[in-house]
Amino acid sequence: MARALPYLLLLPASLFLLAFFFYPFGLVVVESLTRGGEWTTENFSRMTGHWKFSQAFWNTVWLAAIVVPVQLIMALTMASVVQKLKTGRSGLLYIFAIPLGISDLAAGLIWLAIFEQSGFLNSILHAMGVIDRPQLFLGYQSLWVIFLAVCLAEIWRATAIMMVIIVAGMGLIPKEYNEAAEVFGASRWQRFTKVTLPLLRPSLQTALILRILMAFEVFAVVVALGGTTLPVLMGETFQWQFQLQDRGVAAAYAMVILGLSVAFSLVVLRLLHVPKGARI
Amino acid sequence: MSDVTIAAPREEDVHRAGRFVFWAGIALLVLWVLVPIWFLFVNALSAPSEVTSFPKRFWPSFDLASLQFFWNFQGVTAALWNSVKVAVLTMVLSIGMGAPAGYALTRFDFPGKEFFRILVIMTRAFPLPLLALPLAVMFIRTGLDDTVLGLALVHTMLALPFAVLITFSLFSGIPVELEEAAWTLGCNRLQAVIKVVLPLALPGIMASAVFAFVISWNEVFAAAVLTIENRTLTAFLLQSLNVSPLPLKFAGGVALVMPALIFIFAVRKYLFAMWGIANR
Numbered sequence: 001m002a003r004a005l006p007y008l009l010l011l012p013a014s015l016f017l018l019a020f021f022f023y024p025f026g027l028v029v030v031e032s033l034t035r036g037g038e039w040t041t042e043n044f045s046r047m048t049g050h051w052k053f054s055q056a057f058w059n060t061v062w063l064a065a066i067v068v069p070v071q072l073i074m075a076l077t078m079a080s081v082v083q084k085l086k087t088g089r090s091g092l093l094y095i096f097a098i099p100l101g102i103s104d105l106a107a108g109l110i111w112l113a114i115f116e117q118s119g120f121l122n123s124i125l126h127a128m129g130v131i132d133r134p135q136l137f138l139g140y141q142s143l144w145v146i147f148l149a150v151c152l153a154e155i156w157r158a159t160a161i162m163m164v165i166i167v168a169g170m171g172l173i174p175k176e177y178n179e180a181a182e183v184f185g186a187s188r189w190q191r192f193t194k195v196t197l198p199l200l201r202p203s204l205q206t207a208l209i210l211r212i213l214m215a216f217e218v219f220a221v222v223v224a225l226g227g228t229t230l231p232v233l234m235g236e237t238f239q240w241q242f243q244l245q246d247r248g249v250a251a252a253y254a255m256v257i258l259g260l261s262v263a264f265s266l267v268v269l270r271l272l273h274v275p276k277g278a279r280i
Numbered sequence: 281m282s283d284v285t286i287a288a289p290r291e292e293d294v295h296r297a298g299r300f301v302f303w304a305g306i307a308l309l310v311l312w313v314l315v316p317i318w319f320l321f322v323n324a325l326s327a328p329s330e331v332t333s334f335p336k337r338f339w340p341s342f343d344l345a346s347l348q349f350f351w352n353f354q355g356v357t358a359a360l361w362n363s364v365k366v367a368v369l370t371m372v373l374s375i376g377m378g379a380p381a382g383y384a385l386t387r388f389d390f391p392g393k394e395f396f397r398i399l400v401i402m403t404r405a406f407p408l409p410l411l412a413l414p415l416a417v418m419f420i421r422t423g424l425d426d427t428v429l430g431l432a433l434v435h436t437m438l439a440l441p442f443a444v445l446i447t448f449s450l451f452s453g454i455p456v457e458l459e460e461a462a463w464t465l466g467c468n469r470l471q472a473v474i475k476v477v478l479p480l481a482l483p484g485i486m487a488s489a490v491f492a493f494v495i496s497w498n499e500v501f502a503a504a505v506l507t508i509e510n511r512t513l514t515a516f517l518l519q520s521l522n523v524s525p526l527p528l529k530f531a532g533g534v535a536l537v538m539p540a541l542i543f544i545f546a547v548r549k550y551l552f553a554m555w556g557i558a559n560r
Contacts, residue, residue, distance in 0.1 A: 006384040016436070093548075101498075102537055105518060164551060220500040220514070247413070258407060
């Protein structure tokens with residue numbers, strides 16, 4: 001009985017993972033490779049043959065490529081700033097962490113309030129005398145503005161999650177390392193790049209993997225700001241599943257997102273690999 | 281004399297300038313986080329006619345017409361209620377399955393332990409909302425389609441890994457000696473857990489439950505894929521984005537943001553501990 005106890009305790013969670021994680025992922029793989037009950041790659045050729053695919057793919061990848069590095073720098077800045085504070089630390093941390101609790105849809109709506117035609121950006125520009133009448137920012141004629149707005153909304157929303165992980169990670173680094181470096185005459189910047197950053201690698205790993213995954217799943221922010229004008233992978237998946245009622249192609253899209261996520265997770269793991277003995 | 285002071289500014293001045301930059305940077309970051317939220321609230325607390333007028337004021341008129349319009353809009357109260365039901369169910373399911381697993385991982389050494397832990401961590405490298413695609417089919421077969429329970433099961437899959445890892449570290453923080461003392465005083469294993477461990481772990485468990493609630497409350501993609509009649513608030517807002525007037529969107533945005541803000545505030549003490557843990 002005592003032997004079986006841990007397994008009994010793990011049983012519900014394990015069964016759940018089996019039924020709602022492994023099984024459905026198996027189903028997606030099968031669904032993407034079959035059509036009308038036969039094995040085929042037609043779903044993928046339909047997907048890549050559609051004019052929106054390459055746009056959606058590159059929009060998603062570029063979005064991630066721009067947003068993630070900016071966020072990494074911002075999150076590191078926020079975390080370092082907070083570390084240096086003596087008073088007001090927890091208050092500042094709470095403010096920085098607020099976007100963590102905000103849904104991507106709400107974040108999209110928040111930035112819509114800024115960028116829409118009667119929105120706050122137009123009002124600010126008007127008050128400064130730059131423009132006479134409101135400009136249409138989020139139209140299909142100016143795709144790059146939609147792209148920029150999505151970038152800003154994503155940076156605004158999801159920097160907090162990286163910041164929180166990095167702050168937690170910095171808390172785990174023993175103070176002595178930094179003090180030792182200071183004794184040997186390392187400048188503040190040297191201490192940051194030579195001591196803090198290397199010791200922070202496990203946290204950076206987690207933060208980057210989580211964040212890159214979220215970047216490939218970008219969906220509601222884009223829909224809120226640009227509707228379907230700016231195609232992204234997750235949005236196309238939704239379109240094929242719902243509007244076009246083609247589950248096979250939707251599954252193929254899912255495989256692309258999955259592939260990107262796994263590939264980049266592996267890259268991050270490899271780049272920021274920490275040997276077992278070197279962990280704190 | 282004056283030439284000398286220009287050529288080599290006093291150390292004190294450099295210090296003061298550095299401090300000024302530091303605090304200005306903090307102020308900028310705080311504004312960057314708070315101002316967009318402020319704009320959303322200004323919109324939601326102004327009359328519908330003000331929301332669409334130009335140029336805009338940067339202070340709300342505290343007219344509740346927008347919020348009333350939102351509240352009385354067909355389907356909104358039902359959607360809100362659905363969101364609450366799904367989130368509560370997610371909370372109960374993920375803690376109900378996650379806490380026993382977390383306990384087993386802390387208190388027992390058994391073959392397969394490491395395997396289970398890695399399995400749970402691995403789920404994070406997958407874009408989980410995509411699970412909604414195959415599950416939509418599976419749910420139609422089992423009659424779970426378009427139900428609160430069906431969606432809650434998918435959201436539980438999102439929240440369960442966190443619940444397992446967080447409770448794992450919570451229980452690790454409670455000395456096993458306390459339990460052993462309870463055994464010697466005549467408690468059996470279950471009694472010791474209920475009377476000794478649970479009261480100590482309760483605040484942390486509550487925090488991770490709140491976390492599960494917020495994950496479910498904010499989730500958009502799976503909710504939009506899996507619900508048609510019984511939409512949650514996020515699904516409702518997403519599906520009506522291109523037909524609903526601006527005041528409705530912004531009032532809906534506030535309705536989405538408010539609970540998240542309150543909850544994040546309630547668990548702020550645990551935020552960093554939890555992410556630090558979910559990190560390992």
